[in-house]
Amino acid sequence: MFLFDIYNNILFYLKEFIVTTTSPNLFIHGMMAVFIIYLLTKRPFKPRQNDKLSKAEEEELIREWTPTPLTPKSNPLEVLNQKELVIQSSTSTHVTVDNKELLNLARANYLGFIGNDEINKVSEKTVRKYGVGSCGPRGFYGTIDVHLELEKRTAEFMKTPETVLYSSAYATISSAIPSFSKIGDIIIVDRGVSQPVQVGVTLSRSRIFYFNHNDMDDLQRVLEQTQFTGSKAKIVRKFVVIEGLYYNSGTIAPLPQILKFKEQYKFRLIMDESHSIGVLGSTGRGITEHYGVDVNSVDILTGSYGNAFGSGGGFCCGAPEVVYHQRLNGVGYVFSASLPPFLATSATTAITMLDEDNSILERLHENINHFYKGLSDLKGLEITSLPISPVIHLSLDSKSTRNNRIEDEMVLEKIVNKAMESGILLTRAKYVAAEKFIPKPSIRVSVNSLLSKEQINQSIQIIKQCTSSVL
């Protein structure tokens, strides 16, 4: 009964509804109902899944793609750097360019071993025994007894347990860093390092932090910032990368302070001594001797035979496991042909000669001193390097600078050219335009131990004259 009542009621109201509503109203309501149903049932908006490009579209994309030319537009610095000098012959002090003999103040021949008679004779003998190339990497019969001898001699000279020999100084540091520092590790680098070090740092793919050149407060700030405690400290390797003598600025690293930090913050120290070995210190052992600290407190120390010892190649010395690790993991060591034997013997001879006769080193120190004193009252140019560095950087002082890199470089180029007319070989420091921290434009004078006092005085005179005539 009850159900029947409800049924009747609904029927009644429905009848009422239809009768009382007018037909247009019904139509509107009907439309609304349909619309609501449509809204409810409609699929939410999605882009079409199947938007794969058709073959024709792909072809079009490929046709449209135009690569940039392989040779980019040369930038003004490149154009400026294009001038080349071809050396026709050279002695230990002079270089012949365009049939004109010039006094060498540009090649890094700090101890005068390039062109040294004794070294030339040793080289000749080696070529007569071993030929020129070694025809293979160290692993594949490219290890010749003279390489082992040089490694031993270098380790003795540096007073480190072992040494590994690379066939190019450029590849030494740029292989040594990535062989230790891997993805996830931390590298803290001085902003003033030269490009080979920079390359090594980039190749490691580690997390890189920079500190201002030789600024110990800034280094401490970065060290604080990267300090881990607990389990992370046991996994993440931390390296600080510096140069002994900065080639780009002629300054030296404050090593004792950095070693103090090393004890405090527990990092490993990588130091490139390409330009300080054979130059700094009373017997030429480099910056560690200069400061009187133990060379073995530097974990990974690299150097070059190319600057003081007048031969090719580079080396890395350190603890036996550090060296042994590079013999398997240093890409520039494993995958490159070994150093030509005659360069190995000439480097060995040079090291022995330096060890036997310290007077060449003393003369170098005197010459550097003399040069600095002579150049100190130079007008228009200022010396930005330290008075113990064999590379002297001369850059335009605040009065004569044009505040424009290209113009400054052009002025320096003019000075260099004038100096060459007057018989001395100088060079601007050249950099790749893409370098990250490109140093100030400068003329780089390389002092060597063979220069006589008269030659130095004369060169200083010429530099002064050329500068004043150009500025």
Add this chain to the structure above:
Amino acid sequence: MEDKEDFEHEDHVGIFPILMLYISYAFIIFNGKLAEFVGKLKGERYLITPDGYAPLFVEFEYFYQRRMYGRIKDAWDRPINSIAGAWINVMPRSSKHYSQRLELTGEKPIRCLNLGSYNYLGFAQSEGPVADKVVESIYRYGTYTGSTSSEVGLSQAQRELEQLTARFIGKEDAMVFEMGFATNSGTLPALIGKGGLIISDSLNHASLATGCKNTGCKVKVFRHNDAKHLEEVVRQSIIEGQPRTRRPWTMILIIIEGIYSMEGETSNLPEIIAIKKKYKCYLYVDEAHSIGALGKTGRGVLDYYGIPASEVDIMMGTYTKSFGSIGGYVAADKSLIDHLRQSSFSAVYANSMSPPCAVQALEALRCIMGEDGTDIGAQKLKQLHDNSNYFRERIREMGFVILGNKDSPVIPLMLFNPAKLSAFSRLALERHIAVVVVGYPATPLTEPRTRFCISASHTREDLDWACEIINEIGDEISLKFNKNKYTNKLIK
């Protein structure tokens, strides 16, 4: 090339060698771990790290060094005390325990036939006109330049070498670097930068990989020598553009090698050039092993296929191998070389080539080109090809699995087992043959091999004698995986 088909190697050596390979690796690792465990119980400590420092090496690297590589390390780094010519003096070494370093014993060196050095044309000489010129140059220039070629280190010898190399290769200009490794690793970043794409062969040399890493741009890899896969990668890359931003790539650089040093194979150049042209990519060919060794006139892989140099954008090679010197070159259009001279890291920051090395390369090149007025160069080339083909055929007939193409002086012989690496090398040394064996990481883990490098200075008797001995060793440690297959082929 029709010849190529004949020399295509058969990969299917059956499941057994591969299975044994994995078992031996497992055994070596297990054995090593056990030794390490026993050592620890005894109280030995291996990775000593000062307090508060992270260990300097990854633990497995150190384990690999001590327990795996350490066991067979006498197969590498063998010192010699003679010129790296056809015959060399290998100095004996020994150590008390495999985990200790090898020391020279000071005994009389072992006179060995050299099947390891890259002395393809036999220019590793201490006598003769080339060596005389080198000695002369020592007194003219000194041993080194002490400066970069962009500053004041460019010697006359280096300039002449650049010009002659450009002429030899058929490019407008060339530039020369101190070291072959640095040629690749320093030049690539100057060629291509952000927004560019490098497509590299999967078996490219480490120097190319280093250079690619250094560019900071995206690197894709295609299957070794597989032109079809290369085309797929190129198409896909152009269509998709750069990741995330979807911008089109600024340029695409394909990097291949002339002869792959671990495979002995020449690259599939004609097909790759067709793809390069079709898709407007640039091509970089590393001819470290092929220059001076392949082709009738020694102009490398292009000469081999008869392709003009204009088809390849950048040609790179080294003077280490066929020329008996050191260093490398890059040859291209003049405008590009002018750009590279100012922007290649290796040109601006690495010292220039040592002048005597430049003279060695220059005189060797003159000899190859016949510009010294003799036909010594042509004879050497012919001798090299004859030697390589003869040796390859002889050892193939014996049933070894051999890789590589005709004329290629690099002849790898597959060993398929890490234990056989050292066994082969030691047995060969005992019988006075110096061979190179290569395993991981230079090759894939599953493909240890020994690699013969043939030289023009080997005589036929040398090679016959070597073949006999290799045959003996092959029987002794059962390396003739291809034996049945080869005889079957002959019957067919």
